[in-house]
Amino acid sequence: MPRLTRNNAGQALGQVAAPFVELFRHGSLSVEYYQPDKVDGQSPHPRDELYVIVSGxxxxxxxxxxxxxxxxxxxxxxxxxxxRFEEFSDDFATWVFFYGPEGGEAVEG
Known part of the structure; x- marks a missing residue:
């Protein structure tokens, strides 16, 4: 498994044309690094997700x-x-963790 550091993620992101790069996958878990430029143009995703804000x-x-x-x-x-993220600073970056089945996990209780 590659080291999931901010520096490694930034280098990997620099190798693709998209504002995100997948860095790790295991079972239903996918770990991405996301750094949009001025506008967050994403649309809803088919799986549950967590963002952990790195900077900005x-x-x-x-x-x-x-x-x-x-x-x-x-x-x-x-x-x-x-x-979506709005009015974010130029240094904005976040980890994205997708997990579970398409349609999301069942809510208990």
């Missing part, structure tokens, strides 16, 4: 909510939910 700040829109975000913060997005 701005606003995170998820469904009907809009909240500020900062480095070290963990953000959850259920499968299929519209979401």
């Amino acid at each position: 700040h701005g606003w995170f829109v998820c469904g009907d909510s809009r909240q500020p975000f900062e480095p070290g913060e963990v953000l959850f997005v259920a499968a299929g939910v519209e979401h």
Whole structure:
């Protein structure tokens, strides 16, 4: 397994044309590094995901909510939910962890 460091992720991202790069996969888990340039153009994903903010700040829109975000913060997005980062700083970067089945995990309780 490659070392999942910010520096290694940034180098791998520099080798692709997309604003994200997958760095690790095991079972249903996929680990990506995401660093959009000025605009977050993503659309809803078919699986649940977690973001762990590496650097930068701005606003995170998820469904009907809009909240500020900062480095070290963990953000959850259920499968299929519209979401995006807005008004983020130039140094914004985040880890993205996709997991579980398409359609998301069942909610218990």
